[in-house]
Amino acid sequence: MERLQKLLAAAGVASRRKAERLILEGRVTVDGRRVTRLGEKADPSRSKIMVDGRLLEAEPKTYILLNKPKGPITSVSDPQHRPVVTDLVQEVKVSLRPVGRLDAATEGLLLLTNDGQLAYRLTHPRWGVEKVYQAEVSRRPNAAALRRLRGGIALAEGKTPPARARMIPRRSGHALVEITIHTGWRRQVRRMLEAVGCPVMSLRRVQLGPIKLGNLPRGKWRRLNPAEVRTLWKAVAEPRKAQSAADREPVRTNRVTRPARRQDVQTRIRRGDLPTKTRTR
Numbered sequence: 001m002e003r004l005q006k007l008l009a010a011a012g013v014a015s016r017r018k019a020e021r022l023i024l025e026g027r028v029t030v031d032g033r034r035v036t037r038l039g040e041k042a043d044p045s046r047s048k049i050m051v052d053g054r055l056l057e058a059e060p061k062t063y064i065l066l067n068k069p070k071g072p073i074t075s076v077s078d079p080q081h082r083p084v085v086t087d088l089v090q091e092v093k094v095s096l097r098p099v100g101r102l103d104a105a106t107e108g109l110l111l112l113t114n115d116g117q118l119a120y121r122l123t124h125p126r127w128g129v130e131k132v133y134q135a136e137v138s139r140r141p142n143a144a145a146l147r148r149l150r151g152g153i154a155l156a157e158g159k160t161p162p163a164r165a166r167m168i169p170r171r172s173g174h175a176l177v178e179i180t181i182h183t184g185w186r187r188q189v190r191r192m193l194e195a196v197g198c199p200v201m202s203l204r205r206v207q208l209g210p211i212k213l214g215n216l217p218r219g220k221w222r223r224l225n226p227a228e229v230r231t232l233w234k235a236v237a238e239p240r241k242a243q244s245a246a247d248r249e250p251v252r253t254n255r256v257t258r259p260a261r262r263q264d265v266q267t268r269i270r271r272g273d274l275p276t277k278t279r280t281r
């Protein structure tokens with residue numbers, strides 16, 4: 001459910017301000033009922049929204065892969081006027097939200113979408129989607145430190161769930177550690193490495209579930225193709241089995257909407273709203 005004026009603006013009917021005027025002028029109906037006051041919400045996938053008798057086209061589901069540079073915060077707006085990640089995808093005229101968070105100083109793979117159901121599952125620990133990070137560290141972790149990273153590190157929230165950790169061979173420069181986690185605690189990778197005496201100098205996310213950053217240049221974005229969107233839905237088809245209390249712990253997410261129920265997903269597949277092998281966006 002979203003405010004009507006926001007839906008009208010997102011569908012490109014008018015600016016948010018002008019959309020409010022359209023509502024106040026009684027030119028908008030929801031399922032045949034004229035709406036004349038601001039603040040009403042509607043779900044365009046369930047209701048028929050019309051402006052001057054013309055049906056509002058639902059915003060197409062859009063999935064963007066951004067190689068976030070250092071700097072912008074993972075948000076859609078900021079009261080302190082700091083740069084935000086959506087500044088980098090301004091050409092995409094739909095209301096995108098980032099999927100999860102990266103610190104301002106972290107770079108790499110960030111998905112942005114207007115598909116709230118998928119975003120919810122990708123970020124909620126119940127689905128435990130794996131995230132792969134590569135960290136340049138000022139001190140090379142020894143075998144014992146790698147074992148600790150894998151086995152769990154005591155942080156303020158509790159012990160981190162089992163992770164994968166390995167060194168990436170490099171000819172020169174700082175040591176590079178790759179860590180795979182499925183939780184999203186605040187600054188988790190930085191704090192894990194700090195705890196084993198290897199502070200992070202730079203951090204990059206290279207993979208989220210089945211999606212890899214690849215060679216997308218820093219600051220650039222591309223649309224996911226339908227096959228990639230299908231692999232994401234497949235990755236969150238079933239909740240992950242909780243292995244420890246930490247796995248069940250809720251984290252702050254950029255939740256867009258309530259979780260999809262199995263029935264919703266099936267309805268969307270029937271409607272052709274979810275990508276299938278033949279459908280492209």
Ligand code: URA
Pocket residue numbers: 101102103104106133186187188189190191203
């Ligand atoms: N872990 C961190 O420490 N920072 C991030 O941005 C993501 C994971």
